[in-house]
Amino acid sequence: MINYQSIKPWLFKLQPENAHHLAETALRIPNIFPIAFNGFLESHFITNDVLSQELFGRTFYNPVGLGAGFDKNATMIRGMQILGFGFTEIGTITPKAQAGNPKPRMFRHIEEESIQNAMGFNNEGLLKVQRRLKTRFPFTTPIGVNIGKNKLTPESEAINDYITLIKSLHELGDYLIINISSPNTPGLRDLQNEEFITRLFKEAKDITDKPILLKIAPDMTAEDAVALTTMAVEKGADGIIATNTTIDYSLVKNPKSIGGLSGAVLKEKSFEIFEAIAKELYGKTTLISVGGIDSAQEVYRRIKAGASLVQILSGLIYHGPDMIMNINKELTELILADGYKNIIEATGADRK
Numbered sequence: 538m539i540n541y542q543s544i545k546p547w548l549f550k551l552q553p554e555n556a557h558h559l560a561e562t563a564l565r566i567p568n569i570f571p572i573a574f575n576g577f578l579e580s581h582f583i584t585n586d587v588l589s590q591e592l593f594g595r596t597f598y599n600p601v602g603l604g605a606g607f608d609k610n611a612t613m614i615r616g617m618q619i620l621g622f623g624f625t626e627i628g629t630i631t632p633k634a635q636a637g638n639p640k641p642r643m644f645r646h647i648e649e650e651s652i653q654n655a656m657g658f659n660n661e662g663l664l665k666v667q668r669r670l671k672t673r674f675p676f677t678t679p680i681g682v683n684i685g686k687n688k689l690t691p692e693s694e695a696i697n698d699y700i701t702l703i704k705s706l707h708e709l710g711d712y713l714i715i716n717i718s719s720p721n722t723p724g725l726r727d728l729q730n731e732e733f734i735t736r737l738f739k740e741a742k743d744i745t746d747k748p749i750l751l752k753i754a755p756d757m758t759a760e761d762a763v764a765l766t767t768m769a770v771e772k773g774a775d776g777i778i779a780t781n782t783t784i785d786y787s788l789v790k791n792p793k794s795i796g797g798l799s800g801a802v803l804k805e806k807s808f809e810i811f812e813a814i815a816k817e818l819y820g821k822t823t824l825i826s827v828g829g830i831d832s833a834q835e836v837y838r839r840i841k842a843g844a845s846l847v848q849i850l851s852g853l854i855y856h857g858p859d860m861i862m863n864i865n866k867e868l869t870e871l872i873l874a875d876g877y878k879n880i881i882e883a884t885g886a887d888r889k
Contacts, residue, residue: 541857553643553652556854557607564616574619581621581858583865587872588623590881592823592845593712593748593775595679599623599865600880601836604827604848605683605714605752609660611669618678621861625676626848627666628683629716632701634662635687638721642796645854646789650831651803652851653789654782655796657721658685663705670709682710683752685719692724696733700740707745715774718754718781720797726754731768738773748775748823755780755806755828759813766814776823778848779811800851804829808839815843819888831856833867841886 548556567574584598591597602624603617611627618625637659644653660666674680684706686698699715707713715737717728728734734751741749751774753762766777782797789802807828815824826839827848836847853860877883 541859545855545857549645549647552641553645554640557643561608561613564613564620567615567619568612571615578619581862582618583621583862583869584623585869586879587869587877588865588880590845590879593679595711597623597679597846600840600844600846600868601861601864602626602681602825602846602848603853604850605629605681605716606654606656607850607853611666611673611680614673614676614680618676620853620858621865622678623865624679624681624711624846626681626683626714627670627710628660628714629658629685629719630660630663630666630682630702630706631658631685631687632663632690632698633687634665635659638795644793644796646791646798646800646802649789649800649802650851650855651789651798651800652854653793653796653798655721655793657688658719663702667705667709670706674709675711679711680709681712681714681750682706683714683716685716685722686725686728688722692727695728696737696740699737700744703741703744703749707747710747712748712750712775713741713745714750714752714778716752716781718752720754720756720782720784721795726756729753729757729765734765734769734774735772738769742773750774750776750778750823750825752778752781753810755783755803755810756785757810759810762810763813763817767817770818770822774822776825777814777818778825778827779814780807780828783807799828800855801829801831804831804835808842811839811844812842815885815888819843819885831860833864833871836864836868837871837883840880840884843885843888845884
């Protein structure tokens with residue numbers, strides 16, 4: 538295989554969004570020629586008795602998943618499995634197709650190993666993604682479906698977008714994620730309030746018994762994050778994903794004035810919010826941690842803090858396709874070294 542670090546300088550000469558499209562083109566190939574990639578799958582997809590666990594009625598062969606925002610249109614599900622991901626989260630999907638925000642809208646902060654994106658839920662829309670998922674679901678690894686409102690949908694009508702998506706997609710994924718935390722859709726974060734969450738989960742639970750999770754932003758106090766997520770669980774959320782990108786531009790030297798930051802600079806901010814939530818909600822709901830995760834040691838820190846699963850996105854851009862395989866191998870060793878037989882025993886070790 539080609540060494541990723543040797544080609545990364547050439548990839549980084551491309552505009553970030555163009556590099557993403559190139560990666561998507563490559564990762565769609567396994568859908569057409571799956572047999573040709575069996576050797577790569579066997580070497581990179583790490584599964585063993587230590588990492589495997591049952592969640593949401595599915596087997597998660599390892600706890601490292603792809604975060605939403607990379608596979609926006611469900612075109613790379615098999616490709617992500619071949620890279621070693623234990624599950625994939627697609628989206629964010631909106632009812633109507635939309636182009637997203639004006640370009641350029643994705644920027645690298647190379648020194649900080651971070652990404653700033655202002656994509657704005659660009660996706661092909663419900664109908665196309667629905668047709669695609671019908672050919673892929675159920676898949677051998679779990680699929681999460683991340684949903685959001687269209688940019689032009691007023692806040693007063695936002696709930697209609699989410700209900701439309703839940704009705705159309707709940708049978709085509711293993712779990713759903715309510716995204717009201719992206720900084721790139723005007724007014725979206727304003728939906729992080731009790732009235733909206735209460736009504737949304739009440740209506741959603743009348744539609745489906747599939748797990749529905751809430752994804753929150755990192756740009757609130759720990760106290761507010763705990764209050765919000767505790768309320769969401771009381772209203773019916775089956776889990777919490779913490780966190781989305783941040784608009785704390787002080788974290789990088791040369792920030793743009795738009796979009797959210799992900800990657801290494803988000804690591805501590807994300808962990809601080811996650812740990813505060815876990816202290817309150819560990820054992821009461823399923824917790825997924827995302828933000829700045831780039832090593833087995835960081836994955837293990839999140840697991841011991843209370844995460845059953847973690848998600849990675851920006852780290853893949855900087856560390857390449859062997860990253861997930863390496864993390865899962867090292868994570869297995871870390872769990873065994875602490876005397877645990879399975880990831881479930883290690884989950885929440887710092888809370889016990």
